[in-house]
Amino acid sequence: MNFVIKILKDFPAYLWSGWGSIASIFLFIALWDMGNQIYGDLVLPSPLETFQTLWLMLQDKEIIGEINTTLYRASVGFGVSLALGSILGLIAGFFVTASMMSRPIVTILVGMPPIAWIVLAMIWFGMGDETVIFTVIVASFPIIFVGALQGTRTLDGDLKEMAVSFKLPWHMKFLDVYFPHIFSYLFPACVSGLGMAWKIVVMAELLATSDGIGATLGVARSQLDTPTALALVVIMIGSLMFVEYIILEPIKREVELWRS
Amino acid sequence: MEKLEVKKLNHSFGFTEILRDINFKLTKGEVLSIVGPSGGGKTTLLHLCADLLDVEEGSVTNTFASSAFAFQDARLLPWKNVIDNISLGLLANGCKKAEAIKKSQEIAIKFGLEESDFEKFPKDLSGGMRQRVSFARALVVKPSLLFLDEPFSALDIGLKKELQAILIEMISKKEISILFITHDLMEAIRLSDEILLLKADPGHIVKKFSYSLAQNERDDKYVYGESAKILQDEEIIDTFELELK
Numbered sequence: 001m002n003f004v005i006k007i008l009k010d011f012p013a014y015l016w017s018g019w020g021s022i023a024s025i026f027l028f029i030a031l032w033d034m035g036n037q038i039y040g041d042l043v044l045p046s047p048l049e050t051f052q053t054l055w056l057m058l059q060d061k062e063i064i065g066e067i068n069t070t071l072y073r074a075s076v077g078f079g080v081s082l083a084l085g086s087i088l089g090l091i092a093g094f095f096v097t098a099s100m101m102s103r104p105i106v107t108i109l110v111g112m113p114p115i116a117w118i119v120l121a122m123i124w125f126g127m128g129d130e131t132v133i134f135t136v137i138v139a140s141f142p143i144i145f146v147g148a149l150q151g152t153r154t155l156d157g158d159l160k161e162m163a164v165s166f167k168l169p170w171h172m173k174f175l176d177v178y179f180p181h182i183f184s185y186l187f188p189a190c191v192s193g194l195g196m197a198w199k200i201v202v203m204a205e206l207l208a209t210s211d212g213i214g215a216t217l218g219v220a221r222s223q224l225d226t227p228t229a230l231a232l233v234v235i236m237i238g239s240l241m242f243v244e245y246i247i248l249e250p251i252k253r254e255v256e257l258w259r260s
Numbered sequence: 261m262e263k264l265e266v267k268k269l270n271h272s273f274g275f276t277e278i279l280r281d282i283n284f285k286l287t288k289g290e291v292l293s294i295v296g297p298s299g300g301g302k303t304t305l306l307h308l309c310a311d312l313l314d315v316e317e318g319s320v321t322n323t324f325a326s327s328a329f330a331f332q333d334a335r336l337l338p339w340k341n342v343i344d345n346i347s348l349g350l351l352a353n354g355c356k357k358a359e360a361i362k363k364s365q366e367i368a369i370k371f372g373l374e375e376s377d378f379e380k381f382p383k384d385l386s387g388g389m390r391q392r393v394s395f396a397r398a399l400v401v402k403p404s405l406l407f408l409d410e411p412f413s414a415l416d417i418g419l420k421k422e423l424q425a426i427l428i429e430m431i432s433k434k435e436i437s438i439l440f441i442t443h444d445l446m447e448a449i450r451l452s453d454e455i456l457l458l459k460a461d462p463g464h465i466v467k468k469f470s471y472s473l474a475q476n477e478r479d480d481k482y483v484y485g486e487s488a489k490i491l492q493d494e495e496i497i498d499t500f501e502l503e504l505k
Contacts, residue, residue: 158331165312166328166348172348176340258338258383
């Protein structure tokens with residue numbers, strides 16, 4: 001509980017430190033506007049037009065529905081990866097044989113291009129939620145799995161010995177000695193897994209479904225509706241930035257205060 | 261009567277014999293040092309006594325009510341602040357959180373830490389401070405047996421004396437028994453009732469030295485005198501390879 005309060009207390013200071021990032025975003029938007037002036041509205045709509053379209057879209061119930069569909073798929077996919085990845089990663093980390101055996105499998109999973117998974121999933125599951133969710137899982141699972149595995153494999157033997165010498169009961173050993181270390185590996189892995197899930201979900205939707213942000217993006221492409229396409233991109237990037245910088249980063253800072 | 265008794269202890273890692281036929285007994289209130297050159301199996305012996313390694317041959321009988329371990333390096337949990345690190349052993353013994361924190365704060369002050377250090381993480385402490393915390397963590401549980409694995413070797417002279425003074429005070433009150441591993445003969449002479457000389461390849465005990473003067477009465481002159489005497493001992497010269505070849 002103290003921990004949450006501390007995060008909230010430090011939050012304004014954290015936000016205040018964001019001016020640099022905001023300046024750099026504005027610089028990016030200025031470059032974007034320059035591109036618009038050079039190439040014209042069809043190729044690259046101006047930021048103003050894009051944000052106007054975005055505003056109109058956010059009033060539209062149908063679009064909100066599409067966003068929710070995508071959110072649902074991404075969360076289920078990511079949730080399953082998170083649960084499976086951390087549990088299996090922990091187990092694999094605690095047993096040398098399991099970690100040796102799992103390495104090539106992880107390489108296969110990571111090496112296989114997501115587009116290939118989408119094609120296979122379309123054959124296996126048809127066009128729908130399952131295909132998208134499956135693709136999200138196979139794309140973000142290995143990242144989280146490797147994070148948990150690395151965290152468990154790199155536990156400090158000296159600290160384990162110390163824990164034994166003080167006769168720590170098993171729950172203290174896990175919570176005070178193992179967990180903080182594993183978490184310091186698992187948390188960044190989750191952040192990149194989440195980013196991966198969010199990108200893959202849109203790609204899978206574009207190819208395999210008729211609803212969701214990805215499918216809407218596909219429709220915008222076929223109608224050459226560049227402002228809508230860009231507005232959708234802004235939604236995707238904006239939500240990712242919100243989650244990463246407003247929610248996860250403050251937690252990360254608080255959790256990793258002990259790091260040098 | 262609380263005691264630690266080691267009988268006919270042998271130990272090997274794979275085909276390498278580390279310890280051969282170790283026998284000794286440590287009774288309550290006594291300080292026993294094991295000295296020998298580095299790599300002679302001292303740490304292995306200590307780990308066997310402290311139940312951090314499984315005994316393969318022979319026996320280790322430990323009837324002390326409680327024990328604690330101070331390592332050569334501080335081994336603090338990097339994600340816990342000073343007080344939480346010190347209270348670790350207390351919490352493991354089932355002590356209430358508030359009480360554990362209070363006791364930890366008291367002992368931290370006694371060990372020369374300041375109140376402003378309490379919230380610090382180990383990364384913000386100097387090496388000496390970390391070792392103080394590590395000592396405090398071991399002693400806050402009031403162990404009747406303390407295992408020391410060369411805990412002074414990385415410290416400056418001042419801090420070494422300070423920590424030794426705390427131990428000597430506890431020894432003279434008969435509050436604690438210590439099994440002490442070191443390669444520093446002077447340290448051993450300052451603290452011990454008995455010194456066992458461990459010769460390497462494989463580790464075996466070759467000689468025993470006893471000191472009867474109470475620890476709090478041993479001044480520098482006594483320690484230097486006894487050190488000079490022990491350095492003349494042939495077994496010591498042979499074990500530490502002091503002779504110029």
